[in-house]
Amino acid sequence: MIKRLIPLLLVISLFFILLKVATNVAPNYDLTGVAKTYAEQGASDLGAMNLVTAIVVTYRGLDTLGEVTVLFMAGTGIALLLRRKKKKNDSGIKNRAASEILKTGSKLLVPIITMFGAYIFINGHLSPGGGFQGGAAIASAVMLMFLADSSFKINHKVFVLIESFSGIFYVLIGVLGLVILGADNFLDNRILPLGTFGTILSAGTIPLIYTLVGLKVGTELASILDNMKGELE
Amino acid sequence: MEWYRILGSIITLIGSIFLFLGALGVFRMPDLYNRMQAGTKATTLGTILTLLGIGICHYEWIGQILVIIMFIALTNPISSHALARAAHFKGIPLTKGSVADKLKEKESTEVEVD
Amino acid sequence: MELQQGIFILMGLAMIIAAVLAMHVKDLISSIIAVGVVSLFASILYLLMQAPDVAMTEAAIGAGLSTLIFLYALHKTKDVEEEND
Amino acid sequence: MNITTIVHITGFALILIGFWGMLTQKNMIKIILGLAIVETGVQLVMVAFGFIDGRTAPILDSAVELSKASSLIVDPVPQALVLTAIVIGVAVNALMLTFVIRLYQQKKSLSINDYKDLKW
Numbered sequence A: 001m002i003k004r005l006i007p008l009l010l011v012i013s014l015f016f017i018l019l020k021v022a023t024n025v026a027p028n029y030d031l032t033g034v035a036k037t038y039a040e041q042g043a044s045d046l047g048a049m050n051l052v053t054a055i056v057v058t059y060r061g062l063d064t065l066g067e068v069t070v071l072f073m074a075g076t077g078i079a080l081l082l083r084r085k086k087k088k089n090d091s092g093i094k095n096r097a098a099s100e101i102l103k104t105g106s107k108l109l110v111p112i113i114t115m116f117g118a119y120i121f122i123n124g125h126l127s128p129g130g131g132f133q134g135g136a137a138i139a140s141a142v143m144l145m146f147l148a149d150s151s152f153k154i155n156h157k158v159f160v161l162i163e164s165f166s167g168i169f170y171v172l173i174g175v176l177g178l179v180i181l182g183a184d185n186f187l188d189n190r191i192l193p194l195g196t197f198g199t200i201l202s203a204g205t206i207p208l209i210y211t212l213v214g215l216k217v218g219t220e221l222a223s224i225l226d227n228m229k230g231e232l233e
Numbered sequence B: 001m002e003w004y005r006i007l008g009s010i011i012t013l014i015g016s017i018f019l020f021l022g023a024l025g026v027f028r029m030p031d032l033y034n035r036m037q038a039g040t041k042a043t044t045l046g047t048i049l050t051l052l053g054i055g056i057c058h059y060e061w062i063g064q065i066l067v068i069i070m071f072i073a074l075t076n077p078i079s080s081h082a083l084a085r086a087a088h089f090k091g092i093p094l095t096k097g098s099v100a101d102k103l104k105e106k107e108s109t110e111v112e113v114d
Numbered sequence C: 001m002e003l004q005q006g007i008f009i010l011m012g013l014a015m016i017i018a019a020v021l022a023m024h025v026k027d028l029i030s031s032i033i034a035v036g037v038v039s040l041f042a043s044i045l046y047l048l049m050q051a052p053d054v055a056m057t058e059a060a061i062g063a064g065l066s067t068l069i070f071l072y073a074l075h076k077t078k079d080v081e082e083e084n085d
Numbered sequence D: 001m002n003i004t005t006i007v008h009i010t011g012f013a014l015i016l017i018g019f020w021g022m023l024t025q026k027n028m029i030k031i032i033l034g035l036a037i038v039e040t041g042v043q044l045v046m047v048a049f050g051f052i053d054g055r056t057a058p059i060l061d062s063a064v065e066l067s068k069a070s071s072l073i074v075d076p077v078p079q080a081l082v083l084t085a086i087v088i089g090v091a092v093n094a095l096m097l098t099f100v101i102r103l104y105q106q107k108k109s110l111s112i113n114d115y116k117d118l119k120w
Helices: A002-024 A033-046 A051-059 A061-081 A100-122 A131-148 A156-181 A206-229 B003-028 B032-057 B059-090 B102-113 C003-024 C028-048 C052-084 D003-024 D028-049 D066-071 D076-107
Strands: none
Touching: A002 D003, A033 A051, A033 D066, A033 D076, A051 A061, A051 A206, A051 D076, A061 A156, A061 A206, A061 D076, A100 A131, A100 A206, A100 B059, A131 A206, A131 C052, A131 D076, A156 A206, A206 C052, A206 D076, B003 B032, B032 B059, B059 B102, C003 C028, C003 D003, C003 D028, C028 C052, C028 D003, C028 D028, C052 D028, C052 D076, D003 D028, D028 D076
């Protein structure tokens, strides 16, 4: 009884705190503070059509770098904790092979999904989407291969290479901002010309950075999936 | 009203009728395989027709809509096929009135060959 | 009440019901699928709230990858049990 | 009742349900599922803070006039924050599930009551 009572009390107190929040928030009718500045100057400053991309990649670029680092740490921790033991042969459960339709269909779909992921992160500054969404789409393609073909294995060497090089280039682009534009300009996108507003080769380094982030996130999520999958078969 | 708008609306209406029939089939069919069959065939055709109707009404979007139709035509039957196969291997029974079970026959012949 | 608010209320109710089911059901697979449903409805709400970027992320990661990771973890913890018996 | 309030109520309800689940469930995977529900609720609440009725998405395409952009779009800052929060959330969930798998390999149990090694 007492075991149920304490959680109940905690949930009720949380309810009153949240009630206070809910009743005190008035819906806002205009942008204020930093959001107003971003909305007014984002286009002329950075040349990106998608303001969320502008905030994620440039205005708050350091946060994104930290976030990619956290993702990398989580992936490394998972790989470390679930490291493969010696392969047990013949656990008794045999996997049924996937049907021909499923194999052919997934082989047809995987390149299309990967291309769609690349399209998402290359067009991140023009349309909704960006590195994280494109990376998730690429990881979904790997997930489809895992589900459709139980003998499918990812090429770890290629994945590690892509992941580490995209990380290194991401930091290098940040440092180039310091070198070219002077202090306070870490991860500035204006080291490349801004170009014509609304075309694909515009907004300085934003497409470049988002491509690197997309490759990194995609390979990291795919490796997390691979590690979680393990040697079940 | 232009003629293509009327044509697009009619096609969209036919598509939504198919979608409704698919939903009815999921509700009324006796076992899992029949339900899955209704929920896949009817909704695939219904979705394709609905999208096509919208594409005819707003003809500047027809390119994107053709790509979406291709995706649906690839994914929907394949995923349904995989689900039905998995359900069959899991041993979910067929309805009493069914007359043939080709997958079972195929499996038994395969075992004999091995 | 306008149509838009009605849609939001329906979506919210569906999310709350799915969340309660996820916590209440004994079967773990149903529970995981229910959490995936909560994520899927959340992504629709993001789209209606004019946040397409967040909607894409939530649909791909929250409803897709996350569910699969949970299922893999469940499979791994079940697998050892069967071997042990 | 406006849309921000509706979504806030939904998000707060999700937070409470997930919190209650985290506190009362015994199965460790279910505790993590509760945390996932809490995450979804918090993200919904944060996006709803930036929502303004009748405005369009923060993408400055042909539908948005550049000079009047700040009066036509919703707040982009919470969206950017939530975008990163979702990706971090799934990484954290995966890491916690990894710990659960390792614990299970040690004691062959998913119940939180079996792990009392540090309890005195």
